Amino acid sequence: MTENADRTTGEPTRRDALKYGGALATTVSLAGCSELVGQGEDGDDRSDGAYSVTMAPMGEVSFDSPPESIFTRLTHHAGMAFALGRGDDVNAMHAPEYYGQLWNQFTERLPGVTLDWTGLYSSWDPSKEKLYELDSDVHLADPASVNALDSKDASDVEEIRDTVAPWFGNKFSDRHDEPPAEWADRYEYYTLWEMFEKVARVFREEERYEALAEIHGRLLETIEEKLPPEQERPTAVLAGMSDIDGIYVYTLDTPGFLTAHMRPLSPAGAxxxxxxxxxTIDMEVLLEADPDVIFSLGGLHPETDMAGIRSSLRDHAAGQKLSAVQNERVYPQGARYQGPILNLFQLEMTAKQLYPDVFGEWPTYTEGPYPEIPDGEQLFDRQAVAEIIIGDR
Structure with missing residues (x-):
């Protein structure tokens, strides 16, 4: 492994100032570090120079300026960069071709917003050599989840932190899973939007976060005000339906951001x-549950055949007996590792899929981008979201 020449010469680089602070870090060398005053909540410095942001499991992470090049591993972090107008600065992510196509199903409805993640490094299990080569300013990824990979140990994680750029991410908030044992005493769980607020601080984009959080808050208020009584809510299953003989499912009441678009709508888990x-379950188990609604994960992806999934269910001896199939309530979903923008869209689409009489009908979807919803039936302002991402607000 060969480090970049600017490191071997001993000359200070921009990344030399992007090191960890706090209990997990070695001594941080930052110009103006002694002037870390006026810190806000969670150690976020509000001065014009160096600043720090705190999030588990990293602890306090220090920066001298907003990072430019951004490594991500899972798409909830890539989606946060995108929401902050930094989608084009992402240099790596898991399955970029797949998720780039999926995200663009939604950006179609955001005027003037474009996104291109084609050709990025696929970073599910990033090699140490590639992390050096990418030379990112920040790794928006959970060091505990990277440490959990068979290919990485704690020393690898620390080396990248100390010689390339800090880690800043949280993965196990997805389902409140247990992190590796060596990280357990420093781990905390966050909601999607709590995590997004901290990521926004890293990039000094608090105003963008606050503007999007206001839209998110109004959407949740609309849902809460109109949510039908518990006895009128349908039963539902969130499932991967690409193979109906081996269906993987997610329970709706599990804590974590994977179901951040489900829990506010309170469907009954079937x-x-x-x-x-x-x-993973088979069709007989699904029939025993007999949900009123089936949500098909990834159903909005352009390579997913929603019409074929519905047809396969109707043709299956057990599948055709499902209430959701008989009542034509098999709906597409987007991504589990959703960022804040997908979360807005998925809250809207799920509200319409579950409660069409209350929130307006969800169009029968077979292919194409996120359907056009009439202005009077949209649950959030697309133009406002687009302007926040672009930076026009």
């Missing part, structure tokens, strides 16, 4: 208590 999030 699965029995002995089925856990991420389990």
């Amino acid at each position: 699965l029995s208590d002995n089925i856990s999030s991420g389990d």
Whole structure:
């Protein structure tokens, strides 16, 4: 492995100032570090120079200026960069071709917003050599989840932190899973929007965060005000339906941001208590649960055949008996590792899919981008969201 020449000469670089602070870091060398005054909540410095942001499991992370090049691993972090107008600065992510196409199903409805993640490094299990080569200013990824990979140990994670750029991410808030044992005593769980607020501080984009959070808050208020009584809510299953003989399912009441677009709408989970999030079931078990609504994960992806999924269910001996199939309530969903923009769209689409009489009908979807919703039936302002991402507000 060969480090970049600017490191071997001993000359200070911009990344030399992008090191960890706090209990997890070695001594941080930052110009003006002694002037870290006026810190806000969670150690976020509000001065014009160096600043720090605190999030588990990293602890306090110090920066001298907003990072420019951005490494990500999972798409909730890439989606946060995108929401802050930094989508084009992402240099790596898991399955970029797949998720780039999926994200663009939604950006179609945001005037003037474009996104191109084609050709990025696919970073599910990033090699140490590639992390040096990318030479990112920040790694928006959970060091505990990277440490959990068979290919990485704690020393690898620390080396990249100290010689390339800090880690800043949280993965196990997805389902409140247990992190590796060595990280357990420093781990905390966050909602999607709590995490987004901290990421926004890293990039000094608090105003963008606040503007999007206001839209998100109004959307949640609309949902809460109009949510039908509990006895009128349908039962539902969130499932991966690409193989109907081996269906993987996610329980709707599991804490974590994977279902951040489900819990506010409070559908009744149809699965029995002995089925856990991420389990694989067969059609007989699904029929036993007999949900009123089936949500098909990834159903909005351009390579997913929603018409074929519905047809396969109708042609299956057990599938055709499902209430959701008979009542034509098999709906597409987007991504589990959703960023804030997808979360807005998925809250809207799920509200319409569950409660069409209250929030307006969800169009029958077979292919193409996120459907056009009439202005009077949209649950959030697309133009406002687009202007925030672009930076016109």
